[in-house]
Structure formats: structure tokens, C-alpha cells
Amino acid sequence: MSAIETVRESYRLLDDTKFGSIVKGIFLFGLLAALPYLIEVDVAGMELAATLSLKVLILTLIYAYTAQSWNIMSGYTGQFSFGHAAFFGIGAYATQKLVVSFTLNPWIGMLIGGFVAVLYGLIIGFLTFRFKLRGHYFALATLAFAELINVVVTNMSELNAANGYYKPFPRDYGASYGLSAFQFQSDLPYYYLIFGFLVVVTVISWIIKNSWIGLYFFAIREDEQAASSVGVPAFRYKLLGIAISAFFTALGGAYWSMYFNTIRPNTVFALFKNVEILLPAVVGGVGTLLGPIVGSFIVTPVSEIARTSFSGINGLDRIIYGAFLVAIVIYSPNGVISWPERAKKLWNRVRNNKEVTDK
Amino acid sequence: MPSVATSAGAILVLQSGLGRFIDPFAQFITDLLNMEAVLLQLLVFGLLLGGVYALTALGLTMIFGVMDVINFAHGIFLVLGMYTVWSVTTTLGINPFIGIPIAAVVLFAVGIGVHVLVVEPIIEAPQQNQLIATLGVLFIIQSGIEIAFSPNPQQINLSLGSLKIGDVFVPLGQFYALLIALGTMLAVRAFLNRTNLGRKIRGTADNRDGARYVGINVPRINYLTFGIGAALAGVAGASIALFQRFDPFTGDIYLINAFVIVILGGLGSFSGAFVGGLMIGLIQVYGGYYLPGTTAQVLIFLLFIGTLLIKPEGLFGGVDV
Numbered sequence: 316m317s318a319i320e321t322v323r324e325s326y327r328l329l330d331d332t333k334f335g336s337i338v339k340g341i342f343l344f345g346l347l348a349a350l351p352y353l354i355e356v357d358v359a360g361m362e363l364a365a366t367l368s369l370k371v372l373i374l375t376l377i378y379a380y381t382a383q384s385w386n387i388m389s390g391y392t393g394q395f396s397f398g399h400a401a402f403f404g405i406g407a408y409a410t411q412k413l414v415v416s417f418t419l420n421p422w423i424g425m426l427i428g429g430f431v432a433v434l435y436g437l438i439i440g441f442l443t444f445r446f447k448l449r450g451h452y453f454a455l456a457t458l459a460f461a462e463l464i465n466v467v468v469t470n471m472s473e474l475n476a477a478n479g480y481y482k483p484f485p486r487d488y489g490a491s492y493g494l495s496a497f498q499f500q501s502d503l504p505y506y507y508l509i510f511g512f513l514v515v516v517t518v519i520s521w522i523i524k525n526s527w528i529g530l531y532f533f534a535i536r537e538d539e540q541a542a543s544s545v546g547v548p549a550f551r552y553k554l555l556g557i558a559i560s561a562f563f564t565a566l567g568g569a570y571w572s573m574y575f576n577t578i579r580p581n582t583v584f585a586l587f588k589n590v591e592i593l594l595p596a597v598v599g600g601v602g603t604l605l606g607p608i609v610g611s612f613i614v615t616p617v618s619e620i621a622r623t624s625f626s627g628i629n630g631l632d633r634i635i636y637g638a639f640l641v642a643i644v645i646y647s648p649n650g651v652i653s654w655p656e657r658a659k660k661l662w663n664r665v666r667n668n669k670e671v672t673d674k
Numbered sequence: 675m676p677s678v679a680t681s682a683g684a685i686l687v688l689q690s691g692l693g694r695f696i697d698p699f700a701q702f703i704t705d706l707l708n709m710e711a712v713l714l715q716l717l718v719f720g721l722l723l724g725g726v727y728a729l730t731a732l733g734l735t736m737i738f739g740v741m742d743v744i745n746f747a748h749g750i751f752l753v754l755g756m757y758t759v760w761s762v763t764t765t766l767g768i769n770p771f772i773g774i775p776i777a778a779v780v781l782f783a784v785g786i787g788v789h790v791l792v793v794e795p796i797i798e799a800p801q802q803n804q805l806i807a808t809l810g811v812l813f814i815i816q817s818g819i820e821i822a823f824s825p826n827p828q829q830i831n832l833s834l835g836s837l838k839i840g841d842v843f844v845p846l847g848q849f850y851a852l853l854i855a856l857g858t859m860l861a862v863r864a865f866l867n868r869t870n871l872g873r874k875i876r877g878t879a880d881n882r883d884g885a886r887y888v889g890i891n892v893p894r895i896n897y898l899t900f901g902i903g904a905a906l907a908g909v910a911g912a913s914i915a916l917f918q919r920f921d922p923f924t925g926d927i928y929l930i931n932a933f934v935i936v937i938l939g940g941l942g943s944f945s946g947a948f949v950g951g952l953m954i955g956l957i958q959v960y961g962g963y964y965l966p967g968t969t970a971q972v973l974i975f976l977l978f979i980g981t982l983l984i985k986p987e988g989l990f991g992g993v994d995v
Contacts, residue, residue: 395802446983451744451801455933456982462930463975470967586926590809597802629825630817637813644807645795 340521343605344514347376351506367616369502373574375615376509381567382595382607383516388560389593390602391529392553393536395450398439398457400588401464402432402561406568407583408468411480418488421497425569429562435464436561440554458589465584479579482572497573505574512570513608516563521604523559532556536602564592598643600650609651613643698964711841716959722848724955726914728948729855730928731935732862733906739942740879740899743793744801746808748932749925750815751904755781755911756920757819760828770830770916774854777912778905784815785904789897797896812925819922829919847917854913858906863944875899879942934978940988949989953977 329335346353354367381403389396409428413419419427439460448456469477482498490496499505523529531552534542543549572578582588599610617639621632647654705713734748758780759773768776792807834846866872878885878895886892914920914928931954938953939946954974961970981988 397805442979442983446986448982448986451738451742452937452982452986454744454801454805455937456979458933459975459978459982463972463979466968466971466975470969470972476967586930590806593802594806597806601800601802628821630820633813633817634821637810637817640810640813641792641807644799644803644810645792648796648799648803 340517343608344510344517347510347513348507351503367620369506371616371619373502373506373509374619375611376506376513377567377571377574378591378595378615379608379611380509380513380516380570381564381592382599382611383513383520384560384563384567385593386596386602386607387516387520387523387563388556390596390606391523391532391536392556393602394444394553394556395454396457396557396560397454397589397593398459398461399560399564399592400584400586401435401439401457401461402564403568403571403588403592404464404468404578404580404583405432405435406565407572407578408474408480408568409565410569410572411482411578412474414483414488415480420488420490420495421569421573422495425497425566428569429565432561432565432568433558435460436557437554440557444550444553461584461589462586465580465586468584469580477580479577479582480572482576509570509574512566517604517608519559519563524604528552528555533602594640598647598651600652603650603652606650606652613651698966702960702964712963715842716963717956718842718844719848720956720959721952722845722852722955723959724952725852725855725948726848726910726951727928727931727935727955728951729858729910729913730907731932731939731947731951732859732944733903733910734932735936735939735942735944735947736875736899736906737903738936740875741793741797741896743797743804744808745793745900745903746805746929747788747811747815748903748907749929750812750819751781751785751907751925752911752914752928753819753920753922753925754784754815755908756915756924757823757828758908759912759915760830760920761823763830770832770912771850774909774912777908781908782901782905785901786897788904789900793900794893794896816922816925823922825922827919827921830915832916834916845917851913851916854909858909859944859948862902862906866944871898931974934974936988937978937986938981938989940990943988943990946988946990 329338350372351369354369354372381399385396385399388394406425406428409431410421410424413424413427414421439457443453443456468474485491485493485496485498488496490498492498492500494504494508499508523532531542531547531549534545534547535549535552539549568583571583595610595614596607597610598606598614599608600606618632618636621635625631625635643651730752733751734745737743737745737748755777758777759770762768762773762776763770788811792811793804796803796807832847834850836846837844837849866876874885874890875895875898877888877890878892878899882892885895935947935950935954939948939950957973957977958970961973965973
């Protein structure tokens with residue numbers, strides 16, 4: 316038995332045990348935790364850090380996190396939301412507004428923002444599910460709710476209208492740099508913070524997927540009528556899905572507002588923010604646990620690297636990004652997560668053909 | 675006593691908050707009772723704008739109705755129409771009114787190209803894939819325009835002046851745009867109702883499978899529909915360019931309003947698109963006059979959500995493409 320076969324065999328044994336997926340998950344997250352150091356490792360005179368900075372990694376994890384949150388609702392229950400920027404923006408705005416106006420600690424503001432987003436999500440869900448909107452109509456309705464809150468905030472002088480907020484210093488709300496202030500003086504702690512967020516949402520996503528809740532979610536996604544007829548309370552579980560999803564998306568918005576210096580309606584509530592949130596999940600694989608993370612590691616660095624390396628001509632990076640989106644959707648409709656499977660199938664077909672020709 | 679102060683503050687905030695919503699409407703009703711001349715002027719502006727809005731929604735409603743694809747590139751097709759008519763007038767010195775049919779032809783070709791390269795392969799794919807693919811097209815075209823013509827706003831210097839009827843001004847640029855919109859809508863309607871190809875398109879919109887069974891070449895209908903939809907966007911964009919400044923990012927707001935009009939009027943309904951367009955135009959003009967900032971857009975989204983909830987098939991429900 317060659318070495319590679321031993322590895323393959325032990326991998327299959329690991330797959331068969333009950334804890335296989337947990338071990339793999341821990342390995343993956345360990346890799347993510349080590350990533351800031353890995354990119355600085357010198358390989359043959361080249362280091363990844365030249366193209367992939369810590370900032371890009373943080374951005375990648377933010378979008379992995381929000382896509383994972385989006386996935387809980389849209390991937391699992393099949394209710395395709397095109398308006399998650401609403402929740403994201405609510406989280407960002409609640410945190411900043413409470414810090415600036417009431418000197419409330421951002422962690423508390425973040426939780427309040429999460430609950431406000433849940434409330435908004437429940438209103439959206441109650442109305443749209445009650446009136447049985449689905450497909451394109453549901454997507455457009457969620458988009459309308461997101462644009463609605465965008466315009467409302469843009470016109471509210473209480474929320475600084477179109478100017479938005481500038482992140483206050485920790486001493487403005489009686490704290491000093493560190494975890495309790497939600498602000499750090501370097502990027503590395505920020506990385507581990509969003510990494511923690513991602514671990515939490517992924518674990519919760521995994522628990523949901525492996526519990527009766529996930530079973531109900533998937534039943535609703537596959538055939539809502541059939542699910543209802545065997546006693547799945549579809550309406551209530553769809554509301555649960557949107558509530559969980561809204562809560563975690565808002566937390567992502569809060570993180571965003573504490574990492575970047577400013578928030579404005581046309582950044583956190585932007586039309587394009589809706590897309591940025593769902594894109595990693597679609598690219599990676601909708602409804603899968605790993606899809607949003609893998610997808611974000613493809614989409615976000617491509618966008619950022621294109622931006623930095625084609626900065627000579629304004630807009631060229633967006634052309635490349637657009638072409639990349641089109642290509643990935645056409646050639647990989649089920650997401651990147653299906654590539655190993657597809658490669659295996661292709662390999663088998665090639666091998667079978669070879670055997671046929673050998674005979 | 676801080677509690678008294680805060681509660682008094684809360685009442686003040688509440689009053690100013692409510693007043694913000696009530697005052698403009700009170701003002702509107704006072705003006706209505708006094709028969710202010712400004713109301714008539716606003717009505718004219720609203721109708722002029724609404725007619726053009728209806729035309730922007732026409733192509734979208736056709737593509738949505740026939741192919742069941744949400745085309746996010748529609749807004750950028752409009753912008754492409756604007757830049758086409760602008761470049762033929764400024765560089766070749768051609769009359770902008772001749773530029774409009776040129777924009778239609780260019781956009782028809784672009785539409786077919788986009789369809790063959792991007793939409794055709796994913797026409798049966800889940801909606802999120804269609805959305806992202808058409809969004810990719812939006813980025814490509816938008817940045818292409820940005821690189822070719824710079825991101826600065828452009829405009830066609832027509833200086834057509836305006837007509838004065840009684841106390842009411844009618845800006846001629848907008849008036850011609852409205853005429854073009856009406857003419858195009860009537861022409862498309864006649865095409866769909868009277869010609870053989872038009873009937874095939876309507877049949878496909880009604881029932882794609884049924885159309886296939888009776889021998890209609892559905893893929894061909896698809897690319898023609900996409901081409902015609904893009905051409906209509908080209909005409910709409912070109913006529914907007916007659917009276918308004920534009921830049922590569924103008925398309926976004928038109929795209930969102932076009933979605934609202936499509937839902938408002940009913941999927942694939944032409945008369946619905948027309949009435950929906952007029953409604954949005956009137957809300958924007960009256961709202962812009964009476965309400966602060968861009969609050970009128972809030973009304974539009976509330977109307978949109980209300981329609982989706984209560985009558986998702988639209989005011990003119992059913993399909994009559």
C-alpha cells in the first residue's frame with residue numbers, strides 16, 4: 316500500500332466515525348486561526364502577504380460571516396432574501412447611534428441592534444409569508460423593505476441623514492482600547508474577533524442543520540405544501556429562520572461599524588450590500604455549511620486584489636469582477652462546494668473510458 | 675427633574691415627528707382647496723415624467739413576463755441608450771431624434787449578445803444565479819462606460835425651450851420624450867397584438883410549455899424578447915437623455931422604479947406599466963415639492979410593498995402582454 320493510499324484509507328475511516336465532521340471542522344477553523352501568520356510565510360521568495368493583507372482577510376471573514384447568517388434563512392428554508400442589507404444596516408446604525416447619543420457600550424448596542432433587526436425581520440416575514448409571496452416576488456419584496464429603510468434613514472436628521480456616523484474614540488464612552496470597548500489599535504485582534512463571530516454562527520448553523528429545526532427548514536424548502544400536510548408549522552418556522560438570520564446579520568453590521576471609521580446609508584444600506592451579503596453563499600454553495608466560507612475566500616480576495624492591482628484604470632477591476640461573477644454562475648451553478656464531487660465524477664469517467672479503450 | 679425633562683423632550687420629539695408627516699399633507703390639501711396654480715404645473719410635470727417611466731418599465735416587464743427572468747442589467751441598458759444618443763450627437767453631429775432609433779438598434783444587438791452569452795445558459799437555473807449573472811453584466815457594462823466616457827455627468831445641449839399654455843410651462847424636451855414613449859408603447863402593443871411573431875411572444879408568456887407543444891421555437895422567442903426588451907430600454911434611455919444629465923450610475927434609481935412599476939402594473943401588462951409609470955411620476959413630482967429630501971421615495975416603496983402584499987399580480991392582474 317502506497318503512502319497516499321494509507322492517507323486515503325485513514326481519511327475514509329475518519330469519515331465513517333461519528334466525530335468525523337467535528338474533527339474536520341476543528342481542523343478547518345484551526346487553519347483559519349493560523350491564517351494571519353501563514354500568509355507571511357516565505358515560500359520560494361514569495362509570500363502571500365504581498366497580495367493578501369490582513370485587511371482583506373478580515374473583509375473575507377466578515378462576508379463569510381454574513382453569508383453564513385443569510386444562509387440560515389435563505390439557504391435552509393429556501394426563502395430567497397434579497398434584502399439582508401436592512402438587517403446589516405440596522406445593526407451598524409443601532410451600535411453607532413447608541414454609542415454616540417447615549418455613550419452606551421457598543422457590545423450592548425450590538426445586541427439591541429440585533430433585536431431591532433429581529434423585529435424588522437419578523438415584520439417582513441409576517442407580511443410576506445402571510446400573503447404567501449414566493450420566488451421573484453418574495454425577493455423583490457425583501458429588496459423593497461431594504462430600500463425602504465435606506466431611504467428612511469437617509470432622510471432622518473435624528474440619524475445624521477446622509478452623513479452617517481463617525482466612530483467615536485473609546486474614551487468617549489468611558490472605555491479604553493480592548494475587547495470591552497470593541498476597538499483595537501491594530502488589525503490582528505479584529506481578525507480574531509470576527510473569527511470568533513464566524514465560529515459561533517457556524518456552530519449554531521451546524522446545530523440547526525442537525526436538529527429537528529433543520530429538518531423542518533429543509534422540508535419547507537423542498538415542498539412547503541407537503542411539509543405542512545404532515546404537520547410542519549411552516550409559517551412559524553419560516554419566521555424563526557428569518558429571525559435567527561436577521562439577528563446574526565445585524566451583529567455583522569455592528570462589527571462592520573466598529574471596524575471601519577464611518578457608516579453612511581449609502582454604504583451599509585446600499586443596494587449592492589444586499590448582493591455582497593448573499594454572494595459568497597451562492598458562489599460557495601447555497602444551503603451548505605462550508606459554502607459561505609469557501610465562497611467568501613473566493614469572491615472577496617478576487618474583488619480586493621482586482622481593485623489593488625488594476626488601480627491604474629478606474630473601473631477595470633469591476634469589469635473583471637463582473638466577468639468573474641458571470642463565469643462562476645454559468646460554469647458552477649451549484650457552487651464551488653460541488654467541485655470535488657464533479658472532479659471525482661469527471662475522473663471516473665475518464666478512467667472508465669480509458670479502460671474501455673484499453674480493451 | 676431629569677425624568678420630566680426627558681418626557682417633555684419625548685413629547686416634543688413625537689410631535690415634531692408626527693408633524694413631519696402631517697404638515698406636508700395639510701399643506702397639500704390647503705393648496706388643493708385654494709386651487710393653487712402650482713398644482714396644475716406639478717400635474718403636467720408628473721405626467722411628463724410618468725410617461726417616460728412607463729417606457730423604462732416596458733422592456734423589463736416583457737422580459738420578466740415572457741422569460742421569468744429578473745434582469746438587473748435593465749438599468750444599465752437605459753444608460754447605454756443615453757450614451758449612444760449622446761455620442762452620436764456630440765461626435766457625429768447627428769440630430770438626437772435620429773439618434774434614438776440608432777440607440778434602439780445598438781441596444782437590440784447588445785441585448786441579443788447578452789442573452790446568448792449570459793442569460794441563455796442559466797435560463798432554467800435558480801433565481802439567485804440569474805440575479806448574479808445579470809448583475810455581473812451590469813458591472814461590466816457600467817465600468818466599460820466609465821472607462822470609455824469618464825464618470826463625469828454628461829448632457830446633450832438641446833435647449834429646446836418650453837411651451838407656455840396659460841400659466842403652465844411645458845418643457846419641450848420632456849414633452850417630446852413623452853411623445854416618443856407613447857408612440858413606442860403603441861407600436862409595441864400593435865406588434866404584439868397584430869403580428870405573427872408578437873402572438874408567439876404572447877403565447878410563450880402565457881405558457882412556455884404549451885408554446886413548445888404547439889411548435890413555437892421558444893429559445894428563438896427568448897432571444898428576440900431579450901433583444902426587444904433591451905431595445906426598448908435603449909429608446910427609453912435615449913429619450914431621457916433629451917432632457918436630463920446622466921452619468922454611468924444613473925441607471926440604479928431607474929432600475930428600482932422600473933421594478934416598482936412592473937409589480938404595480940402587473941407582470942407583463944402594458945396598460946399596467948403605463949398607469950404604474952404615471953403613478954410613480956406623479957408621486958415623485960408632488961412628493962418632491964411637498965416633502966423634504968427624498969421622502970417621496972418612501973411613499974413609492976410603501977406603495978410597492980402594499981401592492982406586493984395585497985395584489986401581487988398587480989393592479990391590472992393577469993397577463994395581457
